[in-house]
Amino acid sequence: METVSLTIDGRPVTVPAGTTVLEAASAAGITIPTLCHDPELTAVGACRLCVVEIAGMRNLPASCVTQVSEGMEVQTASPAVIEARRTILELLLASHPQDCLACDKAGDCxxxxxxxxxxxxxxxxxxxxxxxxxxxxxxxILRDLNKCILCGKCVRVCAEVQGRSVIDFAYRGFGTRVIPAFDLPLAQADCVSCGSCVAVCPVGALQPKEMQGQGRTWERRKVRTVCPYCGTGCTIELNVNDGRVVGVTSAPDGAVNGRHLCVKGRFGYGFIHHPERLRQPLIRKEKRFVTAGWDEALAYVAERLGRVKATHGPDAVAVLTSARCTNEENYLISKFARAVLGTNNIDHCARL
Amino acid sequence: MTNSIAEIPEADFIFAIGTNTTETHPVISLFVRRALRRGATLVVADPRRTELAGLATVHLAHRAGSDLALLNGLCHVIIKEGLWNREFVAQRTEGFEALREAVAKYPPEKVEAITGINAETIRRVAREYARAEKAMILYTMGVTQHICGTANVLAIANLALLTGHIGRPGTGVNPLRGQNNVQGACDMGGLPHVLTGYQSITDPAVREKFAAAWGRPLPATPGLTVGEMFEAALAGKVRAMYIVGENPVLSDPDGKHVAEALAGLDFLVVQDIFLSETAALADVVLPAACFAEKEGTFTNTERRVQLVRKAVDPPGEALPDWQIVCRLATAMGYPMTYPDAAAIMEEIARLTPSYGGISHRRLAQGAGLQWPCPTADHPGTPYLHAERFTRGLGKFHPVEYVPPAEEPDGNYPLLLTTGRRLFQYHTGTMSRRVAGLEALLPAEWLEVNPADLAALGLTDGEEARLSSRRGSLVVRVRASTAVPPGLVFTSFHFRELAINQLTNPARDPQAKIPELKVCAVRLEKL
Structure with a gap:
């Protein structure tokens, strides 16, 4: 593989030819700020925040779209670079609502x-x-285009990863904004609601609606686990605040899915704290369910299952285990059927 | 899956049969899209023009239930035109002559008559599949939920063996499992004929090993499958059931009979997170913790075992299923205690060769482990069958096409097929309690081809009566060209349209899977 040697902030760096200055800096442990760049998406060089100074170049090139060349001397934090970045940020903030005090994105913006x-x-x-x-x-999905910085990551993730192109840039100049076709509300667009746009939005323009007001980002504990829906096994992060799951986020290093989830994985957590969740054992007495304690309910179940087993034999009992349960639970339910009840009558919905 | 999900974009030819991937496995469909962007060819075989079919280079809209003829036809062309992988067949397989003989009866013209797929298209697909560098097959229930489900899967295996498209990264046979831990429930012996890791219950050595570990002798004869359980209950042979986290009243075919069977039991105990349609019939309901409230592992469709972590406490007095089982076993005179889920996995690993190297401690360190993972230093297995098949040589199984158990006739002139939709999930126990998902898909309808609607004098949005030999429902019809004339489609997510009251419980003789994908129905104006 052909390699290129250069210096970044005086440090010698050798990378494969074709690497961008941004990637080369990252490989050398130097972080360059970016807003529109995303390693998974095409580089567009739109936000200009990643500008660097390169000896012999007249302007400050955007490092995300500039390839390294032999002997290149790069400065990532020279006074000219800092000045340019400050101006870019000042321009972005000139038309940005200054409501960080109440914005749910604060802390992760x-x-x-x-x-x-x-x-x-x-x-x-x-x-x-x-x-x-x-x-x-x-x-x-809550869309507040007043906060949009037009980085275009949502547009690219929708087109390049999801293959949907539900949203794109429209209008021009100061009026440029990211919209679904015909400027319809998002609910009327042909959107699959995967929320990848929300996951890549660097600011508060696209936010998960149900997480609004559910605690500041720094108050939320993220618990990494596995999605409870289909068999893909996507990694999800349950966002917990005050003993409640208040949202789901995705992690860039999700083993199967990276940051991407479907609508159910990202937004389908509402059943967890649903008021209809069963909270106590129920025993049917004269056609009605009455609540019972665990000891009473389990003693009753043990007695009734035991009686059927004693009267009609172990194979008069059948067990359905669950594709919703963990491996450990399925193992114990199989053990229960075979060792405790003494039957191989155990199955689950694998065929359905 | 014999491959990993991440290998999908490596394939240069993807044959997706009976899978509505963009709706049922949306994240896996992203990998298919990535393969397409890299220039892969996608062939989709599905009677419906699904979104995936819209992405395909070729869409084979074969007649519902004719998969086996199509698959045999592809094998026929590959053998007839000498496109099979001679080296692979000679070194890695056996039974080739029997296959050659069997598929000789499936020339493309004959297959065209059965499937409705143009003979030349069958030839073209067969050639491209055989000649691909890395061809991958994806399938789901569209293949398996038939009376010939097992034969369909064997026919898929024949195709892969014939061409050597298996045992390497990016090429193999990949069933996409539909539920978060359906793979794990099977791996853990939640089946009537096997214990963990598919160790046979009829093998005395296996029974002895488990009996020694569990301290009780094990019954030697395979038990009943789910459909057989309900029949046995109706016949008075099964008198009590313990149902954990399942809702067969909505999910199983011929739902009325399922409800009757459950109602007729001496005793029914249901353990779930909600009072499901099935739990409502129980004598005792035990409240369980959901996935966010417990520790453990799930195994995904690519055999990846991953940690499930507790985020919040269960509501009220609800307990994790494993703790309920332990307490129930103890109440029945079999003391069962574990300090935590990790200790249960230690016991699983000791008894299960393919899980031998899996522990919660290892899983916590990384991105999970794909079985087989026999030892504590084994890195896991991203793709199967690299050097040899489980049985040694890959065996060709000659399989013959059989028509569906029910075909259209004068009384029931249409075919009904069922499936899932993106915004809901299975029987809706979870997804229908998510307000936003309900907002996105609040109701179900029956998709009918406009020509059929016109012939019946029905208009889009009208309510009509849908009947099969097992029952009758009122449905709202929707004109859709995604279904061909003669075929109607709906999902089984909605209790208001409990379509499994109509579906056919006829089963595959080996796998005992019901023929949910085809039954004969009649649609009438109200």
Whole structure:
């Protein structure tokens, strides 16, 4: 493999030919800020935040779309670079609603992170701001285009990963915005509601609707587990606050799925705390269920199953185990059927 | 799956048969899309024009229930035109002559008459599959839920063996499992004829091993499958049932008979997270913790065992299923205690060669482990059958086409097929309690070809009566060109349209899987 040697911030770096400056810096452990870049999506060089200074080049090129070349000398944090990044952030913030105090994205927002890093408290530019109505039409996805920085990640993930192209850029100049066809509300678009757009949005423009007001990002504990729906086995992170699952997020390093989930995996957690969840054992007495304690219920079950077994033999009892249960549970249910009841009458819905 | 999901984009030819992947396995469909972007050819065999069929290079809209003729026809062309992999067949397989003889009876013209697929198209697909560098087969219940489900799967295996499209990364035979831990429930011996890791209950050495570990002798004869249980209950042979986390009243064919069977039991105990349609019939209902409230593991469709972690406490007095089972066993005079789920996995690993190297400690360190993983230092197995098949040589199984148990006739002139939709899941116990999913898909309908609607004098959105030999329902019809004339489709998610009251419980003789994918129905104006 052909390699290229260069220096980044004075450090010698050797990478395969064709590598971008951004990737080369990352390989060398140097982090360059980005808003529109995503390793899974095509690089578009739109936000310009990743600009660097390269000896011999007149302008500051965007490192995400600039390939390394032999002997290149790159500065990722020179005064000119810092100045450019500050100006870019000030321009973005000029038309950005300053509601970080109440925004649910606060704490996990790249714009906020970079404003903090570059010490930008407010924008010196005073101009027009947007006053788009927030699109709350979709049951799971909240669109606030006032906060959109037009990085286009949502557009690219929808097109390039999901193959859907439900949203794209429309209008022009200051009026440019990301919309579904005909500028319809998202609920009326042909959207599969996978939420990958929400997962890649670096700011608060696309947010999970049901997580609004459910605690600040830093208050939420993320518990990594496996999706309870189909057999793909996607990794999900249950976001827990105050003893409740308040949302699901995806992790870039999900073993099977990376950041991508389907509508059920990302948004289908509402059953967990549903008021109809069974909370106590129930015993039918004269056609009605009455609540019972565990000891009473289990003693009753043991007695009734035992009686059928004693009277009609173990094969008069049958057990259905569950594709919803864990391996450990299925193992114990099989053990229960075979060792305790003494029957091989055990099956589950594998055929259904 | 013999392959891993991540290998799908490596394939240069994907043959997807009986799988509505974009709706039932949306994330796996992303990998198929990635393969397409890399230039792979996609052939979809499905009687319906699913979204996946819309992405395909070729869509084989074969007649519902004619899969076996199609698969045998593909083998026929590959042998007739000398496109089979001679080296692979000679070194890795046996029984080739028997297959050659059997598929000789399936020339493309004859297959065209059965399947409705143009003979030349069959030839073209067979050639491209055989000549591909890495061809991969994906399938789901569209293949298996037939009276010839087992034969269909064997025919798929024949195709892969014949061409050597198995045993390497990116090429193999890949059933996509439909439920989060259906693979694990099978792996753990939640089946009437096997113990963990598919160790046969009829093998005395296996029984002895488990009897020694469990301290009780094990019954030697295979038990009843789910459909047989309900028949035995109706016949008074099964008198009590313990149902954990299943809703057969909605999920199983001929639902009315299932409900009757359950109602007639001496005793029914149901353990679930909600009062499902099945739990409502129980004598005792035990409240279980859901996945977010317990520790354990799930095994996905690519055999990857992954950790399930507790995030919140169960509601009220609900308990994890494993703790309920332990307490019930103890109440029945068999003391059963474990400190945690990890200790149960240790016992599983000791008794199960394919899970021998799996422990919660290892799983916590990384992205799970794919079985077989026999030892603590084994990295797991991303794809199967690299050097040899489980039985040694891969065996060709000659299989003959049989028509569905029910074919259209004067009384029931249409065919009904069932499946799933993106925004709901299985019998809806979970998904229908998610407000946003209900908003996205609040009701079900019957998809009918516009020509059939017109012939019946029905209009889009109208309510009509749908009947089979087992029952009758009122359904809202929707005009859809995704179904060909003569075929109607709906899902089984909605209790308001409990379609399994109509489906046929006729079963495959080996796998005992019911023929949910085809039954004869009549649609009438109200």
């Amino acid at each position: 790249r714009l906020q992170d970079y404003a903090y890093r570059y010490g930008i408290r407010s924008s010196p530019f005073r101009g027009e701001t947007h006053a788009y109505a927030v699109d709350a039409s979709h049951p799971f």
